[in-house]
Amino acid sequence: MALLEVSQLDVRFALRQGEVRALRDVSFTLERGERLGIVGESGAGKSVAAFSLLNLIAKPGFIAGGTITFDGQTLNTMSERGLRKVRGNRISMIFQDPMMTLNPVLSIGEQMVECLKAHRRISTKEARAIALDKLRQVQIPSPETRLDQYPHELSGGMRQRIIIAIALLLDPDIIIADEPTTALDVTIQAEIMALLLELCEQHNVGLILITHDLGVVSQVTQRILVMYAGRVIEQGSTREIINDPQHPYTQGLINALPQMATPGERLNQIRGSMPSLSNLPSGCAFHPRCDFINRADGQPRPACTQQVPAFVESGNCRVACHMVAEMLEDRRLKEESP
Amino acid sequence: MNAQAETLSVTSTPTQNEESSDSLLQIRGLKKRFSLSGDFLDQLRFKGGKLVRHQEYVHAINGVNLDIKRGEALCVVGESGCGKSTVARTVMGLITPSEGEIHYGGERIDHLSSRQLLPYRKRMQMIFQNPYASLNPRMTIQQTLEEPLRLHHPDWNQAKILDKVGDVMRSVGIDPDWGKRFGHEFSGGQRQRIAIARALAVDPEFIVADEPISALDVSIQAQVLNLLMDAQRDRNLTYLFITHDLAVVEHFGTRVAVMYLGTVCEVATTATLFAKPRHPYTQALLSAIPRLKDDRPQHIRLTGEVPTPVNLPSGCVFHGRCPYVNDRCKREIPALQTQDDGTRVACHAVEEGRL
Numbered sequence: 066m067a068l069l070e071v072s073q074l075d076v077r078f079a080l081r082q083g084e085v086r087a088l089r090d091v092s093f094t095l096e097r098g099e100r101l102g103i104v105g106e107s108g109a110g111k112s113v114a115a116f117s118l119l120n121l122i123a124k125p126g127f128i129a130g131g132t133i134t135f136d137g138q139t140l141n142t143m144s145e146r147g148l149r150k151v152r153g154n155r156i157s158m159i160f161q162d163p164m165m166t167l168n169p170v171l172s173i174g175e176q177m178v179e180c181l182k183a184h185r186r187i188s189t190k191e192a193r194a195i196a197l198d199k200l201r202q203v204q205i206p207s208p209e210t211r212l213d214q215y216p217h218e219l220s221g222g223m224r225q226r227i228i229i230a231i232a233l234l235l236d237p238d239i240i241i242a243d244e245p246t247t248a249l250d251v252t253i254q255a256e257i258m259a260l261l262l263e264l265c266e267q268h269n270v271g272l273i274l275i276t277h278d279l280g281v282v283s284q285v286t287q288r289i290l291v292m293y294a295g296r297v298i299e300q301g302s303t304r305e306i307i308n309d310p311q312h313p314y315t316q317g318l319i320n321a322l323p324q325m326a327t328p329g330e331r332l333n334q335i336r337g338s339m340p341s342l343s344n345l346p347s348g349c350a351f352h353p354r355c356d357f358i359n360r361a362d363g364q365p366r367p368a369c370t371q372q373v374p375a376f377v378e379s380g381n382c383r384v385a386c387h388m389v390a391e392m393l394e395d396r397r398l399k400e401e402s403p
Numbered sequence: 404m405n406a407q408a409e410t411l412s413v414t415s416t417p418t419q420n421e422e423s424s425d426s427l428l429q430i431r432g433l434k435k436r437f438s439l440s441g442d443f444l445d446q447l448r449f450k451g452g453k454l455v456r457h458q459e460y461v462h463a464i465n466g467v468n469l470d471i472k473r474g475e476a477l478c479v480v481g482e483s484g485c486g487k488s489t490v491a492r493t494v495m496g497l498i499t500p501s502e503g504e505i506h507y508g509g510e511r512i513d514h515l516s517s518r519q520l521l522p523y524r525k526r527m528q529m530i531f532q533n534p535y536a537s538l539n540p541r542m543t544i545q546q547t548l549e550e551p552l553r554l555h556h557p558d559w560n561q562a563k564i565l566d567k568v569g570d571v572m573r574s575v576g577i578d579p580d581w582g583k584r585f586g587h588e589f590s591g592g593q594r595q596r597i598a599i600a601r602a603l604a605v606d607p608e609f610i611v612a613d614e615p616i617s618a619l620d621v622s623i624q625a626q627v628l629n630l631l632m633d634a635q636r637d638r639n640l641t642y643l644f645i646t647h648d649l650a651v652v653e654h655f656g657t658r659v660a661v662m663y664l665g666t667v668c669e670v671a672t673t674a675t676l677f678a679k680p681r682h683p684y685t686q687a688l689l690s691a692i693p694r695l696k697d698d699r700p701q702h703i704r705l706t707g708e709v710p711t712p713v714n715l716p717s718g719c720v721f722h723g724r725c726p727y728v729n730d731r732c733k734r735e736i737p738a739l740q741t742q743d744d745g746t747r748v749a750c751h752a753v754e755e756g757r758l
Contacts, residue, residue: 324695
């Protein structure tokens with residue numbers, strides 16, 4: 066059994082205008098030490114997916130169905146008291162903006178010691194020693210002086226290193242990183258990602274990396290989930306999806322990157338924009354933007370506009386697309402009747 | 404250190420002037436300092452029983468020389484705080500430079516009053532980063548697009564203005580029927596289209612775009628970038644394009660200027676820069692782009708952090724993080740020097756052949 070198993074997760078927000086379904090039917094697993102990327106554009110539901118793992122969805126949001134099983138425990142029905150033993154301790158989080166995550170009125174050392182003492186019965190002196198060791202691991206220069214500094218005295222890259230040190234403080238099994246380098250510059254981003262990757266491998270920590278940057282995902286993760294309008298539309302091995310995406314949306318997303326086009330030529334854009342979650346199109350949510358809603362013979366495929374596509378297996382990937390399903394079915398029929 | 408900077412920027416000026424014949428915009432020895440010390444009374448301190456005046460500055464730009472040729476897209480790249488946006492705003496006359504000159508089509512424009520600048524404002528327009536902040540929330544799209552036309556064409560009648568607004572909306576892919584709506588009713592990508600329409604409404608020849616796609620999603624970025632490229636082709640526009648995204652530069656730019664801490668460290672054609680980066684900072688920057696197809700990239704790890712622009716380092720501004728540093732780099736500010744293929748690099752190591 067996998068370390069983390071999410072099945073049929075359904076998250077809704079009860080708004081005055083009615084219920085908005087932010088996540089539908091999201092299922093995935095994470096093995097010990099595995100690195101999983103969740104990609105998608107803003108509003109696809111990737112952050113909601115990450116937050117719901119630790120039951121951090123704030124009202125009016127709530128988990129309406131599904132199960133989240135971590136190491137044999139069901140997290141979504143657990144009491145606050147029980148969850149507190151998991152949060153930060155066995156599953157820790159790294160957020161996008163390091164300035165918002167650190168407490169501005171506590172020194173770095175105080176924040177780290179506070180976190181350690183909340184979960185373990187140790188003295189302040191022991192806690193400081195552990196904190197110092199973690200700061201060394203994230204390669205912060207002169208860690209002794211940093212312990213007594215305040216967040217505003219440090220640069221953005223340094224703060225994100227501190228956040229990583231705090232995330233590693235209690236030797237967690239999984240780190241959830243929500244856009245950890247989006248607020249940083251390119252050279253700093255490269256350093257932080259390399260560091261995170263190195264530490265996860267060294268300590269055999271699982272990583273769930275949420276990002277919109279396909280380049281980062283392809284360098285760090287082993288498997289990815291591609292999300293669109295609250296659903297997972299494609300999942301599987303990172304290499305396969307990046308090199309040979311099956312779903313038209315994933316194809317569009319990868320082909321829209323400037324590095325995929327000849328310099329100076331037009332980029333391959335996806336037309337339109339992501340629909341609002343409160344007003345989703347019928348059938349496949351991507352069909353108004355999709356170039357493949359017609360069959361090969363030019364006839365429209367009614368399923369695309371009428372029916373939500375189910376997952377089909379294609380190689381090591383699972384894809385939710387009627388066109389791909391049809392293609393695989395054709396191929397199977399051909400093989401059966403030579 | 405400052406005295407040295409003065410002499411160097413003076414001696415390097417003659418070489419800059421050689422290639423100015425076909426350029427639309429010339430930036431010469433541009434410097435911009437922002438005071439950190441408040442007004443006169445705030446600057447007074449007691450020190451050793453005496454009242455002294457103490458001033459501190461952020462040195463945002465320190466002697467930038469750039470030429471923008473007609474019809475090209477000059478991209479300025481660099482990390483946050485390197486002064487790229489300050490360059491854009493100074494060019495547009497939104498900030499007055501502390502020193503240096505800006506020439507547009509041969510005329511000096513940096514010292515003009517806003518009334519004298521008016522004819523230039525019609526020829527040069529700006530697109531901002533955040534389309535949520537750059538559109539007036541209390542104006543309809545129609546009003547937003549009419550405003551620049553009324554200002555720059557006071558002789559036009561209503562019918563002509565409406566015609567023009569309709570044309571420009573269609574040209575950026577916005578339905579003219581949406582004119583009665585307000586900015587908040589549109590998505591980020593649509594808002595940026597409207598901001599582009601506003602810039603194109605007065606038929607400018609030069610557009611300054613400050614991170615125009617950074618706030619947008621990947622699939623929308625491609626749409627907006629295509630729109631900017633179409634506009635450049637159809638209207639023969641010249642761009643000054645500010646960005647931190649090197650993948651966009653590689654695709655969009657004719658030439659690239661790399662900035663670090665308020666100085667230009669390398670200027671080259673896009674193809675040359677990406678094929679053969681010379682400056683150690685450019686090399687590090689290029690190696691840091693997350694590429695899709697390579698598994699374990701060997702990026703050049705820079706040590707340390709970008710120094711603050713309040714206390715600039717002596718000599719080359721990059722020397723504290725440079726793997727090729729020597730004594731001369733710590734003492735002497737390198738000037739941009741033209742290489743065999745036309746690339747201009749400001750680096751002692753390149754000049755001495757150490758790199």
